[in-house]
Amino acid sequence: MKALTWHGKGDIRCDSVPDPQIQDDRDVIIKVTACAICGSDLHLMGGFMPTMERGDVLGHETMGEVMEVGRAASRLKVGDRVVVPFTMSCGECRQCKWGNWSCCERTNPNGKMQAEQFGYPLAGLFGFSHITGGFAGGQAEYLRVPYADVGPLIVPDGLSDEQVLFLSDIFPTAYMAAENCGIKGGETIAIWGAGPVGVLAVKSCLLLGAERVISIDDVPERLELARQAGAETIDFGNQTVQDELMAMTNGRGPDAVIEAVGMEAHGADTLAQKVSSAVMAATSSMARPFALNQAILACRPGGVVSMPGVFAGQAGPVALGVLMNKGLTLKTGQTHMLRYMKPLLDRIERGEIDPSFIISHRTTSLEDGPELYKAFRDKTDGCTKVVIKPHG
Template sequence: MRAVTWRGVNEIGVEDVPDPSILNDHDLILEVGLSATCGSDLHLVGGYIPAMRAGDVLGHEFMGTVVETGSSVTKHHVGDRVVVVSFTSCGQCWYCRQGLFSLCDNGNPNPGLTEALWGQSIGGCYGYSHAMGGWAGSHAQYIRVPYADQGAFAIPDGVSDQRALFASDAAPTGWTGAHQAGVQAGDVVAVWGAGGVGQMAARAAMLMGAERVVVIDRLDNRLEQVRTHIGAETLDYEKTDIPAELREMSGGRGPDVCIEAVGMEAHSPGPQHIYDQVKQQMRLQTDRPTAVREAIYSCRKGGTVFTLGVFAGVVDKFPLGAVMNKALTLRGAQQHGHRYIPEILDRMSRDEVRTEHLATHVMSLEEGAKGYQMFKEKEDGCVRAVFVPGA
């Protein structure tokens, strides 16, 4: 079958790879209908995430049609239209039973590297390096889905493929950030990053009752999407003093909740961006924490800062003193999508969550390299490139 693969740093290919097969009774094989690029993929492309190998199939946000099931799969049948959460989680271990699905003890069959990096291993993720399980990704004609009864969800009849696609990763990641940050009715919430995840975090916060939600970015087309499709307010960090504006919008205190949805390659104006970028390129730090710093400084005393963007290792100039002295709660997580996807699909069916606008560029699998180039460079207003393997 054909698939979009990682060939090396900043090198994407499209090639023939072996068809997947049932390896465990709890597996299913999915014919991929749609598969989206994700901002966290760019960390793989740029070589910032270890344990990638030439030929690895990329992609972790996808939906499709079931074509084969293992003998122990009970919830899905051939012909079913499903969306699959990006994290592989068993549903049975202690962490899964607590609803902390991305921390699954059994979802990552290669735990050694992440144990060395973080002290403990977390769950696995499709197409996201051998450190995260070595699972083949979704930018392919077919994909093997382990723990199928846990990780695949039937798509309601009234929900389109393009809407359901983003219930795989962008929407549940946003829901994880808003819910785990403890957004409450009446809160002022600030979200750094107007990509798919940031937009969904903002929408989740609104549906959880936040009084005011502000999304921060620099790209006009993404900010316009926030205003038009999400209904949140926006700020351009290249045109205004973000901490000052946020204090003005929150009675002088600062936001109750600050959600960072940018990650390890954050951009910023001014000399600190060059400083962080040079240190990252020289491997003196693995991540650029620009947006996290600003979120910490902007958050009200006693508030919560949630890191939702992907980070890999260590950062420089982290304002721990501000976290401690301002009595902030600092949290982070990969998505616990198994917990939130049923609610998201239900809200999608009632038009409370719309995501089709994120798919700004839909193309064939053979255009994989072009799609990633457009996505990385934000060419032609690209918010997400979406691949159609059957095209």
């Protein structure tokens, strides 16, 4: 079959790879009807994630039709149409029983390797390096889905693939980020990053009752998408973020902030940040959390910092003194997918939201994938979100 594969920093290829096979009784094989390129895939492309190996199949936003079912995956049957969560959960360990699905203790076969860095093993992930299990991803014609008796969500025929595909990752991720803000109604939320997660976080905050959402980015197409989603906007390329936020909120500041950028954040706009950036660029390979530090600075005292943006390994310097002295609450983590997939599917069915509005580029050929990765990374051709339908 054809699949998008990693061959080193900046080197994504469409290769022929072996078709997946049932390896465990809890597996299913799906024919991929739609998959997407995620912002966190760009971290892999950029070489920021350790333990990638040449030829690894990429992709963790995937849905499709069940083609083959392992003996213990009886919840599904051939022909079912399913969205596959990017995390794998066993449903049996203590973390799964607590509802902390992304902290599953059993689904990462390389958990010992991961524990050396994180202290404990966490859930296996599709297409996201060997430290998260080394599982083949779903930017391919077919995908093996382990623990399929727990994770995949069966979706109704009345909805298009594009309406439900983002239940695989970015819509639940955005919603959990908004939920972590503790919205009770009437709040002002500021969001760093108007990429797919950031824009869906705008929608999610408004669904949860926020009065105002302010989106911060410097890409015109993304800022326009945020405005379409209902946000006010700040262009950090032309405006000083803290000054604008103070003016927009009469000096009160946002009640909660969401950092939806992660380890590739950029855009220092104060002298201290620029000096810090220059020093770190010369002395360190650590991620530079500009967006996180701006968010910590901007949040009103006693507020919440919600951080769905992906980091791998160390980042610094982080404004911990500001976080502590202002009495802020930091909430973060990989998304606990099974908390959110079905409730958000229900919202889509009721017509409350159609996540497909973020899609800018579509293709039916995996061979277009490498160039579309570059367009998404470089933010060219108005690229805000790529969807691939490998079988047309």
